[in-house]
Amino acid sequence: MIGDLTWGAGLLGKGLALVLRRPRLFGLGLVSPLISSVLMGILFVVLLFNVGSLAAALTGWASGGLAEAMQILFSVLIVIAAVVIMAITFSSITLGLGAPVYDKISEAVEAEAGGVTDRHEEGLAKSVPRAVGQSVVLIALSVVAALPLFLLGLIPLVGSVVGAVIGAAFGGWMITIELISGACDRRGRTSLREKFALMRTSPFRVLGFGVPVFLLVSIPLVAIAAFPAATAGGTMLARRLVGESEPPRG
Numbered sequence: 001m002i003g004d005l006t007w008g009a010g011l012l013g014k015g016l017a018l019v020l021r022r023p024r025l026f027g028l029g030l031v032s033p034l035i036s037s038v039l040m041g042i043l044f045v046v047l048l049f050n051v052g053s054l055a056a057a058l059t060g061w062a063s064g065g066l067a068e069a070m071q072i073l074f075s076v077l078i079v080i081a082a083v084v085i086m087a088i089t090f091s092s093i094t095l096g097l098g099a100p101v102y103d104k105i106s107e108a109v110e111a112e113a114g115g116v117t118d119r120h121e122e123g124l125a126k127s128v129p130r131a132v133g134q135s136v137v138l139i140a141l142s143v144v145a146a147l148p149l150f151l152l153g154l155i156p157l158v159g160s161v162v163g164a165v166i167g168a169a170f171g172g173w174m175i176t177i178e179l180i181s182g183a184c185d186r187r188g189r190t191s192l193r194e195k196f197a198l199m200r201t202s203p204f205r206v207l208g209f210g211v212p213v214f215l216l217v218s219i220p221l222v223a224i225a226a227f228p229a230a231t232a233g234g235t236m237l238a239r240r241l242v243g244e245s246e247p248p249r250g
Contacts, residue, residue, distance in 0.1 A: 001204050008208020008237065012216075014246075015232030018109060025104055029228030032098025036090050037220045044220075047082055051075045073160070077153040080164055081146035084171045087218050088142045091178045092135040094227055099131075102231045106182040109235040113245050120188035127185065134181070134192055138174055145170055172210025173199070175217065179234025180241070187242060198241050209237050 019026040055074035062070045095102055110116050149170070153163035177195050184195050199206045213233075216226040236246050 004202060004204035005208035008205040008210070009212050011209045011233035011236050012212055012226070012229055014236060015109075015234075016229035018112070018232045019105060019228045022105075022108060025101065025108065026228050028101045029098065029105060029231070030224050032094045032101065033090075033217075033224045033227040035097060036094040037223055039093065040086050040090050041220045044082070044086060047079070051078050054078055073153070076160055077150050077163065080153065080160070080167055081150050083218050084149065084167045085139070085142045085146055087171050087214055088174045088178075089139055090217055090223065091175045091227075092139060095178055095181075095231075096132070096135065102228075103182060105228055105231045106235040109232050110183070110186070110239075113236075113239055116186050118188075119186055120190070130190065131181070135178070137192060138177065142171075142174055168211050168214055169207060171218075172207055172212075172214040174210075175214050175230075176206050176210035176234065176237070179213070179230055180238035182231075183235045183238030184242075189242075198238075202241055205237065205240065209233060 019029065052071065052075060055071040055078060058074050059067060059070040149163050149167050152166065153159045155162070176199065177192070180199070181195065184190070184198065189195060189198060213226065213230045217223040217230070239246060
């Protein structure tokens with residue numbers, strides 16, 4: 001387990017090294033997350049300005065000192081749930097806006113590792129609607145998951161901490177499925193069911209990669225530089241999950 005977690009986390013560094021060797025591609029890869037970061041940043045600032053009112057509305061049943069404590073707790077839980085949803089939405093929007101660039105980054109990884117055997121070809125008329133539909137499904141799943149995470153946070157003493165940890169694990173898992181999608185699609189594994197099944201074959205490698213990515217893309221400025229590296233890392237992870245080689249070091 002420790003070895004798999006460490007290996008997964010190391011993919012970010014490997015991905016960064018690969019994209020830095022292609023400065024033009026890396027530069028183009030910054031544009032899409034920059035746009036997404038601005039959009040998500042605006043939404044997050046709006047949330048922060050209104051989170052107190054939302055928490056007060058949800059804790060109207062409390063009174064006295066309990067009311068203030070509940071408002072603080074609910075404010076924290078609302079922010080945690082929002083971060084999970086926004087991080088996954090950020091990933092979907094970024095990949096959508098920068099699809100040609102991120103495809104080139106992923107293809108560069110594939111080329112260095114020996115290419116793709118028995119490549120699956122799919123026209124834009126089919127691939128684009130499917131990709132959009134899958135992104136919508138992943139965002140919807142994240143919204144649905146936000147409710148139990150919120151309720152978990154209500155458990156006294158440990159709820160907020162446990163909720164944050166589970167939220168990071170869930171967010172990392174969901175972001176990873178976005179980042180391995182390009183490599184999976186090239187191999188004919190185009191459905192979400194197939195991609196989830198592939199990730200379950202090595203869950204600790206997936207979490208070792210996905211959780212750090214989730215944490216990094218939750219930080220607006222850091223997310224801009226992290227995303228091209230995460231795209232390369234996601235392709236390496238996909239190759240390992242299907243039993244293929246990684247790019248050589250160097």
